[in-house]
Amino acid sequence: MSDVIRKYERRAEAVNSLLCVGLDPEIERIPERFRSDALPFFAFCRWIIEQTHSVALAYKPNVAFFEARGSLGLEELARTAEYLRSEHPEIVTICDAKRADIGNTNRGYVASIFDAMGFDAVTLHPYLGREALAPFLERKDKASIILCRTSNTGAGEFQDLVSDGKPLWETVAERVSKEWNGNDNCMLVVGATYPAEMRRIREVAPALPFLVPGVGAQGGDVAAVVAAGLDAKGKGLLISSSRGILFAGDPAVAARQLRDEINAAREKIYAAR
Amino acid sequence: MSDVIRKYERRAEAVNSLLCVGLDPEIERIPERFRSDALPFFAFCRWIIEQTHSVALAYKPNVAFFEARGSLGLEELARTAEYLRSEHPEIVTICDAKRADIGNTNRGYVASIFDAMGFDAVTLHPYLGREALAPFLERKDKASIILCRTSNTGAGEFQDLVSDGKPLWETVAERVSKEWNGNDNCMLVVGATYPAEMRRIREVAPALPFLVPGVGAQGGDVAAVVAAGLDAKGKGLLISSSRGILFAGDPAVAARQLRDEINAAREKIYAAR
Numbered sequence: 001m002s003d004v005i006r007k008y009e010r011r012a013e014a015v016n017s018l019l020c021v022g023l024d025p026e027i028e029r030i031p032e033r034f035r036s037d038a039l040p041f042f043a044f045c046r047w048i049i050e051q052t053h054s055v056a057l058a059y060k061p062n063v064a065f066f067e068a069r070g071s072l073g074l075e076e077l078a079r080t081a082e083y084l085r086s087e088h089p090e091i092v093t094i095c096d097a098k099r100a101d102i103g104n105t106n107r108g109y110v111a112s113i114f115d116a117m118g119f120d121a122v123t124l125h126p127y128l129g130r131e132a133l134a135p136f137l138e139r140k141d142k143a144s145i146i147l148c149r150t151s152n153t154g155a156g157e158f159q160d161l162v163s164d165g166k167p168l169w170e171t172v173a174e175r176v177s178k179e180w181n182g183n184d185n186c187m188l189v190v191g192a193t194y195p196a197e198m199r200r201i202r203e204v205a206p207a208l209p210f211l212v213p214g215v216g217a218q219g220g221d222v223a224a225v226v227a228a229g230l231d232a233k234g235k236g237l238l239i240s241s242s243r244g245i246l247f248a249g250d251p252a253v254a255a256r257q258l259r260d261e262i263n264a265a266r267e268k269i270y271a272a273r
Numbered sequence: 274m275s276d277v278i279r280k281y282e283r284r285a286e287a288v289n290s291l292l293c294v295g296l297d298p299e300i301e302r303i304p305e306r307f308r309s310d311a312l313p314f315f316a317f318c319r320w321i322i323e324q325t326h327s328v329a330l331a332y333k334p335n336v337a338f339f340e341a342r343g344s345l346g347l348e349e350l351a352r353t354a355e356y357l358r359s360e361h362p363e364i365v366t367i368c369d370a371k372r373a374d375i376g377n378t379n380r381g382y383v384a385s386i387f388d389a390m391g392f393d394a395v396t397l398h399p400y401l402g403r404e405a406l407a408p409f410l411e412r413k414d415k416a417s418i419i420l421c422r423t424s425n426t427g428a429g430e431f432q433d434l435v436s437d438g439k440p441l442w443e444t445v446a447e448r449v450s451k452e453w454n455g456n457d458n459c460m461l462v463v464g465a466t467y468p469a470e471m472r473r474i475r476e477v478a479p480a481l482p483f484l485v486p487g488v489g490a491q492g493g494d495v496a497a498v499v500a501a502g503l504d505a506k507g508k509g510l511l512i513s514s515s516r517g518i519l520f521a522g523d524p525a526v527a528a529r530q531l532r533d534e535i536n537a538a539r540e541k542i543y544a545a546r
Contacts, residue, residue: 064374064378065378065381067381067382070348070389071345074340074343075343075344078343098372100398101335102423102486103425105337108338108341112340112346126400127400127423127431127432128425129425129431129432130427130430131425132427152375154403154404155402156402157448159400161436161441163436163441168434168441171434
């Protein structure tokens with residue numbers, strides 16, 4: 001078991017949580033009092049982390065929201081990662097960057113995301129294949145989270161194309177599970193909005209953790225996700241919510257409620273097994 | 274014809290060139306004299322642009338090389354884009370970022386790449402489908418360059434999967450050409466290392482310009498690319514070279530030689546038609 005997978009297991013047990021908090025700050029939506037800060041996104045994210053860390057398995061900033069503010073935003077992202085590393089080293093950190101270039105070029109992203117900012121994991125596009133992603137996959141101390149079935153309504157345009165009797169998302173799941181995961185450091189992105197596909201992906205990739213976006217604002221149902229995606233050990237999921245927590249009246253309450261909703265669904269599954 | 278496609282046509286004719294110069298700086302490889310600069314990548318790129326602009330149809334910085342240096346690197350990228358915009362507004366600028374997230378999240382990348390940095394075009398992964406990429410595609414004043422057949426040796430792992438009798442790369446080319454290009458602002462990435470596939474993609478997408486990485490260090494052959502990819506008007510290509518120009522003894526000579534090699538290959542095709 002790789003370092004990050006072990007960290008995932010330990011943290012999920014320690015706080016009895018499969019909750020991943022998505023850090024997607026928007027300047028118009030963060031509370032007024034943070035906007036005058038020199039680093040408003042960092043100040044806001046630090047506050048969110050203070051409010052929610054006791055129930056968080058993982059934090060997942062999406063780089064697009066930070067890059068929207070240029071080099072200052074990237075500085076705020078780095079500061080957020082640094083804060084998590086120093087204050088909460090037991091919590092899994094995911095850089096939701098959706099990167100993927102050819103071989104050597106990826107070394108730039110590895111240097112930035114894994115080394116300089118120190119994230120535990122990164123999200124990656126599969127289109128270029130395993131050979132291109134080697135600089136990420138060979139990092140035994142980090143995790144690569146491959147887009148498999150995305151949560152958007154148009155996800156099927158290419159992902160549903162069938163070859164050898166299987167849709168592309170199933171082939172991606174199978175390859176990552178059987179061929180890419182030699183260092184036991186891979187995970188898959190599987191959208192909450194496609195529970196039937198998630199059930200099939202769990203069969204094809206029984207041991208891989210799934211990062212699950214799409215509950216809340218995008219319409220994914222927590223109970224359906226848990227029923228479809230839980231692994232044999234009753235874990236194997238990182239269920240991510242962003243706007244539903246960040247912009248709630250009370251983020252601490254929203255995070256705890258979602259953690260508890262996930263756990264209630266897990267209890268039902270345990271009872272039925 | 275969209276703004277960027279028109280700019281492409283005008284510039285290709287003005288300097289009789291299909292050459293795209295890839296700006297992929299590496300701190301260990303740039304000349305000593307730039308390393309002590311406060312913004313070494315910007316200083317180096319500006320020098321490369323000074324040396325090569327008279328034969329350049331386009332410049333294409335790859336973001337990974339800049340992000341490797343954190344927020345400072347992103348500042349250097351922004352300065353490079355700004356320099357190109359003010360000094361050479363007639364040259365096409367491509368941000369080789371290989372981005373793609375779901376719908377609204379892409380707005381962060383649009384804000385950064387198109388608006389703040391002012392690039393003409395961006396490279397994008399197709400895996401999430403057209404619906405996800407709408408924030409890019411709806412920009413009539415900009416161009417979206419979709420990864421179709423990438424230049425890496427392992428490109429075929431998913432791209433070669435056949436459904437409905439066609440490999441995935443062909444389906445991507447077909448969809449982008451027939452369905453995504455409503456604003457006439459799409460291009461395709463087609464690697465120089467796969468001329469047979471490029472020939473087929475030209476049949477499927479007769480009017481789309483191809484951004485072609487992979488000549489030089491990666492082994493792609495210029496004559497084969499030109500024979501396979503030229504459109505009916507004798508253009509339709511942006512043949513990109515990075516290391517072969519940036520780290521040549523004389524970048525100006527290397528750029529001119531490649532431009533001339535491309536044109537010699539074009540002449541042969543014209544003569545044969």
